[in-house]
Amino acid sequence: MSCAAAALLAAAACSSSPRKFEPICVPGTQELCYSGPPSTAAVGACKTGIKTCDDDGMDYGPCEGQVQPTDELCDTPADENCDGKVNEACVYPGCASVPAGSPSGVYLSDPGAAGAIQPPAVYCDMETDGGGWTLLYNSVGSETGTTMPFWDIPLLQRFGGKGEPSLGANVYAGWLYLHGTEYRDEAEDLEGKVVQLFHARTTGIEPETLRFKSPELVSGDSEIYAAQFAAGWSSSDFDGDTSTSNCSEQYSHVTQHYSACWVYNLGSDADTPLDDSGWGPHLQSAAARRLGLYADESGYTRVRRISRWVRW
Known part of the structure; x- marks a missing residue:
């Protein structure tokens, strides 16, 4: 037998032998x-x-x-x-319809249940006072000077929207006024402390004047409630407050609810200069101290954030 043939037979014998596997x-x-x-x-x-x-x-x-x-x-x-x-593609009538236990954050909302083609995004607080609160407006202080101009909102845009829903940005979702029956205002001072300013109820709102129907204080600071909720509303082109002058025109064209004129302002200072470098939200220093918030030595102190929440 040739060497080549012997090699082939040996290879065949090896290939016919059972293979052994090692445990893995x-x-x-x-x-x-x-x-x-x-x-x-x-x-x-x-x-x-x-x-x-x-x-x-x-x-x-x-x-x-x-x-x-x-x-x-x-x-x-x-x-x-x-x-x-969580539920990023889901559309809810409001934050109160978001499942209990969901985290606070951005959700899609269509309060009119009209099947909007692009339902607006809203920020929901799912933790405070039972949760289900929708962020209606949020004014955030900024060293860049961009906050104060944000709040110059004309009458025809009172039910519009500005900004992206976030606690870290300026937000206005005026269309929520058409649905809200329960409101909560809160402020955060420069040291990060957050307090509720007041909690109120209403049966609705007058669409032409933005006056609340049958407002009622549930809890909180009665002075701030009276100044920022129970009275009128003004923009630079509409005088609906209870002062003899237009509070919005007097205070840097900032649109909000006023009485005569304010305890807090979303964009203007009441100390000179009113623009305060465009910082934004200010709270009467006496009210800030009354609420246990930080206040500087001026009559109206800067705050980090003022927010209005709504529920229905």
Whole structure:
């Protein structure tokens, strides 16, 4: 037999022998496992599972206990599709309809239930006083001087919207006045302390004047309630406050609810100069101290934020 033939026979004999496999794991040991997209593991409702090494050590059993992404549900506070957002594609009549237990944040809202093609985004407070509060306006102090001009809102734009819903930005969602029956104002001082200014109820609003119908103080500071809610409303081109002058025109064209004229202002100072470098929200220093907020030595102190929330 030639050497070549002998080599072929040897190779055939080797190929017909049973192959031996080495174990890949120690029987009974366990490891974490997950079959969904890696970026969704341990995000939202998604959970990793456990797989157990088979008795022969040749493979692992099924991944038990894992939860993979599913379609987002609108009636739960969970992030079922595990993208780090809760109910981001869901449309609610208002924040009070967002499932209890959902985090505060941005949601889509269509109060008129008219099936808006592009429902507006709103910021919901899901924690304070039972949750379900929608951010109607938010004035944030800024060293850039951009806040004060933001609040020059003419009469014809009283039900419009400006800014993106966020507690860190200037926001105006005037269309919410057409739906609200419960209101809450709050302020944050320069040291980060947040207090509720007042909580009020109303049966609606007069659309032409923005005067509240049958306003009622539920709790909070009665002076601020009287000055910023129970009286009138003014813009630079509409005098609806109870002062003999137009409070908006007098105070840097800032549009808001006034009496004669204000305890807080969304954009103007009452100390000279009124623009205060365009900072934005100011609160009467006496009122700030009364509420336990930081106040400087002036008559009207800067605050970091003044917000109005609405619920219905």
